[in-house]
Amino acid sequence: IAGITQAPTSQxxxxxxxxxxxxxxxxxxNAMYWYRQDLGLGLRLIHYSNTAGTTGKGEVPDGYxxxxxxxxxxxxxxxxxxxxxxxxxFCASSDSGTGPTDTQYFGPGTRLTVL
Amino acid sequence: GQNIxxxxxxxxxxGAIVQINCTYQTSGFNxxxxxxxxxxxxxxxxxxxxxxxxxxxxxxSSFLSRSKGYSYLLLKELQMKDSASYLCAVTDxxxxxxxxxxxxxxxxx
Numbered sequence: 277i278a279g280i281t282q283a284p285t286s287q288x289x290x291x292x293x294x295x296x297x298x299x300x301x302x303x304x305x306n307a308m309y310w311y312r313q314d315l316g317l318g319l320r321l322i323h324y325s326n327t328a329g330t331t332g333k334g335e336v337p338d339g340y341x342x343x344x345x346x347x348x349x350x351x352x353x354x355x356x357x358x359x360x361x362x363x364x365x366f367c368a369s370s371d372s373g374t375g376p377t378d379t380q381y382f383g384p385g386t387r388l389t390v391l
Numbered sequence: 392g393q394n395i396x397x398x399x400x401x402x403x404x405x406g407a408i409v410q411i412n413c414t415y416q417t418s419g420f421n422x423x424x425x426x427x428x429x430x431x432x433x434x435x436x437x438x439x440x441x442x443x444x445x446x447x448x449x450x451x452s453s454f455l456s457r458s459k460g461y462s463y464l465l466l467k468e469l470q471m472k473d474s475a476s477y478l479c480a481v482t483d484x485x486x487x488x489x490x491x492x493x494x495x496x497x498x499x500x
Contacts, residue, residue: 318395318478318490319434334487366433379424380488382433 279303280383282367288389289357297352297386299367307370308350309380310334310342312363319366325350326372357390364388393417395491397479402497403469411464411477411494419484425453425464426478428493434478437464466496474498 280301289295301308306327311319321334325344339361341353350369354361367383395415403409415423422441426434440446440455440462452465464477476493483489 316399316492318492319480319488320490321487324487378482378486379436379439381436384433 280367280369280381282365282383282386284386285384286387286389288391289354291357291359291390293357295354295357295388297354297365297367297388299350299352299383300348301350301367301369301381301383302348303369303381304347305369305371305381306347307372307378308344309368309370310340310350310352311366311368312336312361313366313385314363322352322365357388359390362388362390393483393489395479395481395489397477397491397494399492400495400497402499403466405469405471405498405500407469408465408467409469409496411466411479411496413462413464413479413491415460415462415479415481415489415491417481417483417489420457421482421484421486423453423455423462424480424482424488425451425462426480428476428478430475437477469498471498471500 283298309324310322320336323342325331328347365386368380370378370380397413425437428434438453445454450467455462476495478493479491480488
């Protein structure tokens with residue numbers, strides 16, 4: 277089934293622990309994105325990648341890192357989790373990342389709680 | 392700064408029509424998207440406008456006025472399944488999507 281998968285679905289994490297959220301797409305899209313969504317706020321871009329091998333910082337990159345070793349996978353790592361990183365994390369992908377009509381398609385999300 | 396404004400919440404009756412407004416101030420403009428997001432689920436694409444005017448797609452229509460920095464999403468013949476949040480997003484000059492906080496639409500029988 278074509279689309280984007282994310283793992284885990286949800287996670288409770290102790291502060292200070294390291295955590296990697298996984299994202300895989302099978303649509304052969306060039307661009308991938310990580311967002312966080314908090315109540316009352318819009319989706320905020322954490323990091324993005326316009327093509328395999330390149331990454332860029334979004335609006336709220338601090339405390340997060342990403343890698344893009346291949347087209348399909350775009351993991352997000354929290355090196356040392358803090359409670360303010362409690363959020364719902366969405367991975368998305370789009371065909372090019374640089375076109376004005378580029379529609380983003382979203383994964384089901386990961387609900388992360390940091391205690 | 393960049394800003395997108397939408398009402399936080401709206402209520403409408405099943406079978407009726409509702410208009411959800413979105414105003415934006417962004418550095419450049421390369422198009423405006425509307426997404427639907429049901430509670431606990433991912434956003435899904437509804438519409439895209441880059442030229443002024445109305446785009447109709449079934450029960451949903453989206454309007455854009457670039458000179459006014461304004462868009463609306465019109466939902467006709469409302470159904471209970473339309474209860475969701477509706478997200479407005481603008482592509483800026485760097486082709487980054489700037490998102491509004493979303494409008495929660497509550498449909499009552």
